[in-house]
Amino acid sequence: MSALHLEFDVAGDNFLSAGSATDRVKNELRKLGVSSADIRRVAISMYEGEINMVIHAGGGKAIVDIYVDKSVVKLIDHGKGIKDIELAMKPGYSTANEEIRNLGFGAGMGLPNMKKYADELIIESEVGKGTTVTMIVNFS
Amino acid sequence: MDRIKTLHTVTLDFDKCKGCITCMRRCPTEAIRVRDGKASVDFDKCIACGECVRLCPHNAKKPAYDDFDVINNYKYKIAIPSPSLYGQFNNLSDVNYVLTGLLKIGFDDVMEVGKGAELASETTRILFDRKNDDYPVISTACPAVLELILVKYHNLKDNLLNLLAPVDITAKLARDRAIEKGIPPEDIGVFFISPCPAKVFALKCGIGVQKPYVDGVLANSDVYLKLLPVINKLSESEVKPLSKMSIIGLQWASSGGETAAAYRDKYLAADGIENVINILNSLEDGTLGEVEFIELGACTGGCVGGVMNIENPFVAKARIRELRTKFPGTRNHLADEGKSLEYYLWEREPTVKDVFKLHKDRATAMERLLKINELMEELPQIDCGLCGAPTCRAFCEDKVGGVISMDQKCPRLK
Ligand SMILES: Nc1ncnc2c1ncn2[C@@H]1O[C@H](COP(=O)(O)OP(=O)(O)O)[C@@H](O)[C@H]1O
Ligand code: SF4
Ligand code: SF4
Ligand SMILES: [Mg+2]
Numbered sequence: 001m002s003a004l005h006l007e008f009d010v011a012g013d014n015f016l017s018a019g020s021a022t023d024r025v026k027n028e029l030r031k032l033g034v035s036s037a038d039i040r041r042v043a044i045s046m047y048e049g050e051i052n053m054v055i056h057a058g059g060g061k062a063i064v065d066i067y068v069d070k071s072v073v074k075l076i077d078h079g080k081g082i083k084d085i086e087l088a089m090k091p092g093y094s095t096a097n098e099e100i101r102n103l104g105f106g107a108g109m110g111l112p113n114m115k116k117y118a119d120e121l122i123i124e125s126e127v128g129k130g131t132t133v134t135m136i137v138n139f140s
Numbered sequence: 141m142d143r144i145k146t147l148h149t150v151t152l153d154f155d156k157c158k159g160c161i162t163c164m165r166r167c168p169t170e171a172i173r174v175r176d177g178k179a180s181v182d183f184d185k186c187i188a189c190g191e192c193v194r195l196c197p198h199n200a201k202k203p204a205y206d207d208f209d210v211i212n213n214y215k216y217k218i219a220i221p222s223p224s225l226y227g228q229f230n231n232l233s234d235v236n237y238v239l240t241g242l243l244k245i246g247f248d249d250v251m252e253v254g255k256g257a258e259l260a261s262e263t264t265r266i267l268f269d270r271k272n273d274d275y276p277v278i279s280t281a282c283p284a285v286l287e288l289i290l291v292k293y294h295n296l297k298d299n300l301l302n303l304l305a306p307v308d309i310t311a312k313l314a315r316d317r318a319i320e321k322g323i324p325p326e327d328i329g330v331f332f333i334s335p336c337p338a339k340v341f342a343l344k345c346g347i348g349v350q351k352p353y354v355d356g357v358l359a360n361s362d363v364y365l366k367l368l369p370v371i372n373k374l375s376e377s378e379v380k381p382l383s384k385m386s387i388i389g390l391q392w393a394s395s396g397g398e399t400a401a402a403y404r405d406k407y408l409a410a411d412g413i414e415n416v417i418n419i420l421n422s423l424e425d426g427t428l429g430e431v432e433f434i435e436l437g438a439c440t441g442g443c444v445g446g447v448m449n450i451e452n453p454f455v456a457k458a459r460i461r462e463l464r465t466k467f468p469g470t471r472n473h474l475a476d477e478g479k480s481l482e483y484y485l486w487e488r489e490p491t492v493k494d495v496f497k498l499h500k501d502r503a504t505a506m507e508r509l510l511k512i513n514e515l516m517e518e519l520p521q522i523d524c525g526l527c528g529a530p531t532c533r534a535f536c537e538d539k540v541g542g543v544i545s546m547d548q549k550c551p552r553l554k
Contacts, residue, residue, distance in 0.1 A: 002506065002510060004506075004509055004510055004513055019421075019425065019427070022425065023421065026424075028509060030292070030496050030497070031496060031497065031498045031505065031508075031509055031512075031537075032497070032498065032502060032505045032506060032509055033494065033497040033498070033499070033500065033502050033505050034502075035294075036293070036294035036295035036492075037295055039295065040295050040424060040426075043424065043425050044425060044426050047425050047426075047427065066509075067506075068502050068503055068506045104429075
């Protein structure tokens, strides 16, 4: 099946730029005529994933494939990895430091929100090597 | 009944347009193209924000509004001036000069939109007290913002405040008052004196109402020029105490006035179309943080910044602030009007519109999307505008959508 394939570099040192890839994806989905509720699910889950790469992994890559009936967002980083994925998924759990919390991040709701808004969430991670998060949103 | 969107919101003076692409680059919905050296607007995408009028260096763009003479089509003419009108006058000692002047230039009755605004504020407070969901409420007073949400931010529709605009409330009340006086309904003409083309558009289409309550929309600038000589000649004894509004209504003319009158703790007010877009984007992404009430105005400074004003927005804003001392704090109360709460609310939900979809069939839209992205690869992607489209992407979209020929070349690559 044909897909629109998009790749973005997510810089590790800039919180503010994290949303720009999401904006582009949102626009493409709008052109496709995807419902606004689904666009919102893609946008929120992708944004949370981008922010995680910025604050926990020093940046990474976002690879987005848009199909007629779904979007597949893959977030790949070579950061420190997640030791205990089950624990990381717990609402409110965060290893973010004081400085990051002061910036308004690190509430520990990113992964739970990604789970909530994506229809499928797959996390593959190896400590010291990096993390790959895959999120699928099926369109209504 | 669906709104007729192809209504002209802005017009072009062909002789003055130099094809400089200034307007095209800054239109927030990419509604403008420059073809054969002249700007043209896709009115399905235009939200009537007035940016192109404001920015055109050659005064080629004009807002569309009614000629003053339309009032003569009715026997009983009612003027409903926006509070922003008061900001146009220098050294206004008493707003009753303006209102008396309106009677002198041909109107039979006046009712200030500031009155409707104050009632809108009280209704807003009641709606907030009854509200039990936690999403932020977005003001619907600026029709350009409302239109932007309806064309582009569909999922924010549930956040919209289901309140009639102050101008609609005022038009309704003014018409009722005339009917109570025994004027035959067909003789009554209600005319809004407006700061912007967005209100012209909204009132002609009737957003949130069953049918338009206003019979014509005049420009603040036109009416100001008619009023000025008349007011200058008015003697103090001629001036009638017609003003019925308060500081609350007056404040609606400037950005932040509406939210201030809602008495909520967590609110934000943003003005200027680019700022509005930033707020809507963050709201959509869920990154705005905790806010209860969001007031958004397309024009800098709020309605005082509309393109149908004469005065600079900042000067007008300062004058509005100064005029506060001439008004009581409050004056209009729902209880005194004897209407139900529903009277002040949307009579029907405005409908969202899919103007950005590439095709109604998603598979076809997908094909086009892929084609667009493929065509993009060949372009410099610098959005220079030389091709007559605001971005390289819009150029590709126009090709794929059949708006322009597939053979058109990027002028930079020739
Ligand atoms: N890409 C990642 N690389 C390394 N650790 C991560 C990554 N994403 C999430 N984590 C870990 O999972 C925890 C929970 O993530 P999340 O729910 O998004 O909360 P928050 O980002 O607010 O800390 C983070 O604090 C971090 O320890
Ligand atoms: S800004 Fe637009 S309308 Fe004005 S001269 Fe340039 S192209 Fe023409
Ligand atoms: S009024 Fe605003 S939306 Fe309409 S064409 Fe001009 S800039 Fe674009
Ligand atoms: Mg997070």
